[in-house]
Amino acid sequence: MTFTRRQFVGTTLTAAIALATLPGLAQADAVDDAISTFTGGAEMGSDGITLIAPEIAENGNTVPIEVDAPGAEAIIVFAPGNPNPDVATFHFGPLSGSSAASTRIRLAGEQDVIAVARMRDGTFQMARQNVRVTIGGCGG
Amino acid sequence: MAENVTPRVRVPREASAGETISIRTLISHPMETGQRRDGDGNLIPRSIINRFVCSFNGETVLDVTIEPSVSTNPYFQFEAVVPESGTFTFTWYDDDGSVYEETADIAVN
Numbered sequence: 001m002t003f004t005r006r007q008f009v010g011t012t013l014t015a016a017i018a019l020a021t022l023p024g025l026a027q028a029d030a031v032d033d034a035i036s037t038f039t040g041g042a043e044m045g046s047d048g049i050t051l052i053a054p055e056i057a058e059n060g061n062t063v064p065i066e067v068d069a070p071g072a073e074a075i076i077v078f079a080p081g082n083p084n085p086d087v088a089t090f091h092f093g094p095l096s097g098s099s100a101a102s103t104r105i106r107l108a109g110e111q112d113v114i115a116v117a118r119m120r121d122g123t124f125q126m127a128r129q130n131v132r133v134t135i136g137g138c139g140g
Numbered sequence: 141m142a143e144n145v146t147p148r149v150r151v152p153r154e155a156s157a158g159e160t161i162s163i164r165t166l167i168s169h170p171m172e173t174g175q176r177r178d179g180d181g182n183l184i185p186r187s188i189i190n191r192f193v194c195s196f197n198g199e200t201v202l203d204v205t206i207e208p209s210v211s212t213n214p215y216f217q218f219e220a221v222v223p224e225s226g227t228f229t230f231t232w233y234d235d236d237g238s239v240y241e242e243t244a245d246i247a248v249n
Contacts, residue, residue, distance in 0.1 A: 061211060061212065062211040062212070063211075079209050082209050083173075083175050084173065084174075084175075084207055084208045084209055085209070086207035086208075086209065087207055087209040087210060088204055088205060088206050088207060088209075088210055089204065089205040090202065090203075090204050090218075091200075091202070091203040091204070091205075092202060093195070093199065093200025093201050093202060093203060094199050094200060095195075095196050095199045095200065095201045095220055095221050095223070096201050096202055096218065096219065096220060096221070097160035097161065097162075097201075097218075097219030097220045097221045098160065098218075098219040100218065100219065101202065101204070101216060101217065101218040102215075102216070102217040102218070103210060103211075103214070103215055103216050103217075104210070104211040104214075104215050105209050105210055105211055106173070106208075106209050106210070106211050107209075
């Protein structure tokens with residue numbers, strides 16, 4: 001069967017819209033911009049940061065996460081699939097015992113949680129962890 | 141001021157000089173994201189704790205910028221170095237301008 005040009009354009013457009021509205025990608029561009037702002041466009045390593053989050057979260061209202069990046073002065077966390085993708089920024093002061101913190105976050109649906117660390121030597125590290133959510137947690 | 145906002149912190153009572161300790165903090169707060177709707181369909185405006193600071197004898201341990209994706213009753217666990225005896229101060233800043241504070245003393249032996 002041959003597609004007419006009209007059918008092809010229509011199908012592609014529909015697919016593109018469907019893709020753009022998937023929860024995991026809801027704010028992907030906004031998060032990319034926020035990461036670039038944080039890093040100034042610098043390259044990011046991945047060995048120097050750990051992001052611990054469950055693979056499956058029973059309750060999207062409260063998902064425990066832990067970030068740890070030895071030598072980091074700040075770690076920023078994103079949830080690109082949430083209506084508000086910013087989660088938190090941890091700034092480690094002179095008396096912090098480690099560049100690590102744990103908290104609980106809301107996840108609207110399945111997505112990759114992302115953590116980016118700014119190290120004291122000016123380099124950056126990034127980690128991401130996919131989390132599946134059984135009950136979404138953004139009140140929508 | 142948000143209603144019934146209660147901070148709770150868990151800090152060891154003693155430590156050795158220079159020891160790294162673990163601190164847990166919790167504050168009861170609805171953390172209204174601005175995404176929910178009320179019974180009439182109107183958006184309930186955002187009202188969250190937007191910043192948490194822990195300091196020891198005036199020096200910063202941790203300073204967290206908090207966004208609506210942090211859960212209700214924000215919880216943080218982190219580590220601090222304790223150089224000498226003194227007091228930890230924990231401060232939470234609310235969107236509505238309220239400031240909540242809690243302190244904990246620690247003795248270095």
